Amino acid sequence: MHRPIQAAVRNRILAALPAAEFALLADHLTRVELTLGESLHRAGDKITSVFFVESGFISALTMLSDGQPLEIGLIGSEGVAGVSVILGATDSYSETMCQTGGGAYRMSASALKDVDARAPHLHDLLLRYTHVFHVQVAQTAACNAHHELGQRLARWLLAAHDRSGVPELSLTQDLIAVMLGVRRSTVSIAAGTLQRAGVIRYQHGKITIVDRVGLENAACECYEAVATEYRALFGEYPDRPPPAVFP
Amino acid sequence: MHRPIQAAVRNRILAALPAAEFALLADHLTRVELTLGESLHRAGDKITSVFFVESGFISALTMLSDGQPLEIGLIGSEGVAGVSVILGATDSYSETMCQTGGGAYRMSASALKDVDARAPHLHDLLLRYTHVFHVQVAQTAACNAHHELGQRLARWLLAAHDRSGVPELSLTQDLIAVMLGVRRSTVSIAAGTLQRAGVIRYQHGKITIVDRVGLENAACECYEAVATEYRALFGEYPDRPPPAVFP
């Protein structure tokens, strides 16, 4: 096991830490590869590990009793899956699942709590990240109730784009339908509209974002509201034009 | 300004504190009365005060750009409105508004942060409360997407009942419709069904819960999932039969 080097780390929380605090974490971090569909936490189970995401993205899902999962938030290299342990949670209320290939640094939950108590910048950053994630979930609650699927799809694709960092995503409409809690054929119609408008392109499990601005126009306000919070988390000015891809 | 006496305080967080930590807060607490429709925080504004709710309940609302508010969570005597300041938030992402008459202890946000840093039990409790509130919001996100209005209405009435502590609530269907993000006439139909089933009774702005068990049966799983989390927050056994009213 070799220690990660901070300059080479892509997770934005780890990268933002003072070197002294990063050093406290480094020994506990294990690099892991994430495969599509892999569960990092199961709803109701103990949270034994947390994951600082390096690439790809993770979905946090609430499991309803009829067996249907529904996405409540996305976690990319700006975040940590399982961060609720620092609020004192022991069990995961949500399922966290990798929706792409990707990588992460895994760390035991108890080690994180340990270091968190001794590293004030880490503590601040994790609490602020927790808050921003909460804002994302709250916006999703409102969005689910009010906005049409076309807008929600565009919002989701933008969020996925931001977190993955590449315009070409390996995603089936089936998967997206589960995330958004709608039928696949409904996604097919909405995606077809976006495709005919020339903002995205589909090819059998691959979706390419052709016109990012067009996609932003098709999305509801919820995308921008949440993206602004995430930008503020890392100290970027919220009223500047956003970079092409925020992470 | 007279200091509150802990034994007389009804807010469950304040009541659960060790006397020494309560003493640190007591000087900063001002008793305030809340009137129906009163805003405690406005979306986007600085959070200058937090409110330990004593009676009645508060709605946390996301304001969508079309001007329509949508409720994401309820806060009663088990909680604090504005608690996100302890995560480092400066601005409120949501509107918090009193939906009933009621009372609360107000405290400046900066004083809370101050005391929070010196009072470990308070800190723990506030973080755990934050987490449980987050679970509530997440469940709401899934519920908004999947469950029918009849179930959501029953869930909401149960949550309101828990937080107000009395079976008779002063609530119009109009108000409930805004909270749930649906049209009033849709609420009228769903409420009529519940009334004909004999679980609630309506009378011009007053709604009485007649058959609490019947209402629980009419609600979706989301009520019980969240109530279990709140019970655990104050150390009650989640697998025991719930008291008639949890707060």
Added chain:
DNA sequence: GCGCATATGTCCGGTATCGTACAAAGCGCG
């Protein structure tokens, strides 16, 4: 007790999405 504002019940056509089914198209693997 009467009038009026407020609250609730109900009706209409319209639409987004459901639930299910089936057909067509793309890619992987032999």
Added chain:
DNA sequence: CGCGCTTTGTACGATACCGGACATATGCGC
């Protein structure tokens, strides 16, 4: 190169809710 699985497009009636309107009922002030 073609078979088969996966992915996508599309059709169909059913339904929950919308958006707006109107009628009725309740309670409050006078």
